[in-house]
Amino acid sequence: MKRIFLIISIIFISKTIFCLSAQDIVKYVDANLTFVEGEMSATIIDFKNNKENKRMSVDIKFKRGRGTLMEFTSPAREKNKKILMINDNMWMFVPGISRPIRMSAKDSFMGTSFSNRDLMDFDIHNDYSAIILEQQENEYKLELISSNKNVTYPKIIMWVDKKSLLPKKQELYTISDNLIKTIDFSETKYFNGKLRPSVMVIKDILTQGNMTKVLINTMTEKQIKEELFSPQNIER
Amino acid sequence: MNFKTIFILALKNLKRHYRRTIINILSIGISVGIMFFFIGYYRGTYIIMMRESFIKYQSGHIQINTKKFDDKKIQHYITKDTIMTNYKIFTKEILQIPNVIVVSDRLINYGFLSNGKEKMVVQIIGVDPENEKEISIIPGSIKKGNYLDEQDGIVIGKKVQELFNLNIGDICYIQSQTINNTPNILLLPLVGVYETGFYDLDKNVVFTNLKNANILFYTDNVVNKKIIYLNDIKNTNKVYSQLKNKYYDDKYEINTWEYYGQALLENEKSDGIFYTIFMLILIFISISTIMSTMYMSVFERVREIGTLRSIGWKKNEIFKLFILEALCIGLFGSFLGIIIGGIPTLYLQYVGIEYSKMSEVISIPIFKIISRSELIDIFISFFVGMISTYLGALFPATKASKMLVVEALRTN
Incomplete structure (x- = not known):
């Protein structure tokens, strides 16, 4: 009886996975990359001409549907700077400046190859409609076309691991359909029970040897206070 | 005596x-x-x-742009408030004014030029090649290749060409922000290399036609600057007054070369x-x-x-x-x-x-x-x-x- 149940379960789960729509896959990818709410600490290393140019450490608090708050912990001159993103709006708080500075989500993140949105927005399924371009034994190749004109990249090609439903690679395209950046995801690790890539490398197509690496150090599921996601409270 | x-x-x-x-x-x-x-x-x-x-290489005799266009705010060159639509009708009207010989419509923004290995910040100017041949120093300063035409292509200064080791026919990447503030890249063949001898110009400015510039900035047949050339510098104030009487309103700003040439x-x-x-x-x-x-x-x-x-x-x-x-x-x-x-x-x-x-x-x-x-x-x-x-x-x-x-x- 147990065996029959197991076989039926396996068939059911396999069928569910194999029948996933492209949009579902993107949703799974989003869900697999972060918790609904929680904290994350990361190290961002910027390389120019294959040499380390800048290294920053950040703590990120996020609550899906509410916002993302990033706080710099190092280097010393960036320490205590905070960036808040709520939907498409973004503010930066710099210690010593009384009012938060409004930023564009599409601007470069602290001079790196990432745009602010690349690092702050963990949900791409809301902004893109996806189709499956190719299906191979181990991976899906998806094409994501933006449904929100505020996104930085109108088109993304994403390779997703079939088994884990985690992204392997992304190609980011401009409005003229030219490749502008690539993101490679690697070194999957468990973070608080969630398996996800711990290293993201973004490369600018216009320059050789320039790239930005994001190393996820920790990620925990945790209740985050809603009040944190307010420009008025950002300096507290 | x-x-x-x-x-x-x-x-x-x-x-x-x-x-x-x-x-x-x-x-x-x-x-x-x-x-x-x-x-x-x-x-x-x-x-x-x-x-x-x-006047010839930079300002023209008179420039017209929208009131929201600020020459010093380079990050806001292409916005909904800085572009001019229906510019061709406007140009035709200006050409009727006595002493005006050419109206050069331009779409200007800043961005990057790259050879696929390195990139550098440049000013990207979209021009009407036929018009420019009459007044600009660039067509006459082409040292390699040809000046622009209606085909896809880019003209760069000799300094950039040397820096990036580019040859005629090589593909150049130009990247800029679109009107929606998203990055965009165009791949254009290098059609010409100019040398004016002005370091700033030869190193920092690239030219393409208005069609490509509009594609790059994701705009629809618009310009953000009108540069007016006259038959004589002495007629500047006269034409300026005529333009001001005719077009000066809340939308447009008109300045003579003296405004840009204060230095x-x-x-x-x-x-x-x-x-x-x-x-x-x-x-x-x-x-x-x-x-x-x-x-x-x-x-x-x-x-x-x-x-x-x-x-x-x-x-x-x-x-x-x-x-x-x-x-x-x-x-x-x-x-x-x-x-x-x-x-x-x-x-x-x-x-x-x-x-x-x-x-x-x-x-x-x-x-x-x-x-x-x-x-x-x-x-x-x-x-x-x-x-x-x-x-x-x-x-x-x-x-x-x-x-x-x-x-x-x-x-x-």
Whole structure:
């Protein structure tokens, strides 16, 4: 009886996975990359001409549907700077400046190859409609076309691991359909029970040897206070 | 004593003391020559060449953009409030205004140029190639390949081409922000390389046609600058007033080249002050030379002055004699000065000195050092030469005329 149940379960789960729509896959990818709410600490290393140019450490608090708050912990001159993103709006708080500075989500993140949105927005399924371009034994190749004109990249090609439903690679395209950046995801690790890539490398197509690496150090599921996601409270 | 006799005697005195006369004539001649040369050089190189170069390579005579367009805010060059739609109708209207020869519609923004290995910040200018051929210095400065046409392509400066080691036909990546503030990249073949000699231009500005610029900035057949060229710089204010009466409202801003060329005008002004001080020093040296030699002449000729006074010459006749001697020196010196200054002036007027390479060092748009001399310059130079000698001779002549006859005769 147990065996029959197991076989039926396996068939059911396999069928569910194999029948996933492209949009579902993107949703799974989003869900697999972060918790609904929680904290994350990361190290961002910027390389120019294959040499380390800048290294920053950040703590990120996020609550899906509410916002993302990033706080710099190092280097010393960036320490205590905070960036808040709520939907498409973004503010930066710099210690010593009384009012938060409004930023564009599409601007470069602290001079790196990432745009602010690349690092702050963990949900791409809301902004893109996806189709499956190719299906191979181990991976899906998806094409994501933006449904929100505020996104930085109108088109993304994403390779997703079939088994884990985690992204392997992304190609980011401009409005003229030219490749502008690539993101490679690697070194999957468990973070608080969630398996996800711990290293993201973004490369600018216009320059050789320039790239930005994001190393996820920790990620925990945790209740985050809603009040944190307010420009008025950002300096507290 | 009649004037003619005094004048003949003055000439004979000059001949008698020919060494002193030659020194005085040379002193005046050099000062007048330098002055004559500098007036023509200043007018030619500063007022005409630098202004014309600036207008041709940068500002045009008049520019029109929307009120929200701010030349200093480069990150906001392409926004919904800075672009001009239906610009062709507007251009046609402007072309009806007398003295307007070309209206260059441009779509300007900043971005990156890359060869796929490195990238650098550049100003990207979308132009109408046919229009630009009439007024821009770029089509005439193409060193490799061709200027733009309606086909896809990009024209870059020689400095960038050397930096990125690009050849004609190579694909260049240009990246910029679209009107929606998203990054966009276009891959365009390199069709031409220009060299103007202006470092800023050759290194920092790339040109493509308006079609490509609109694709890059994700705009639909728009421009953000209208650059108006006139048949003569002198008509700028007249056309500006006409444009202002016709189009000035809450939407458009109209400025003449003087608005953009404030640094150039300041430079002109400060150099003008420098040249004036330089000329004043030269004139002062001439006056003091004349004065010292004339004093010498008075002291050497004390007995002669006493004799002249004793045979009936009046004080004012002695004064006239010395002043006439000085004015003759002034006349010959000024004449010599016009010849001394005239030779380099004529060379610069008709040949000029190629100077565009120097703009790398001085950051001033000069193509050539030229001179534009006018007839009035000769009169001014003559006048200054004569006045200098008159002033130089005034005190010695007064001293000579006031000498006591007896004491003058007694002097050894």
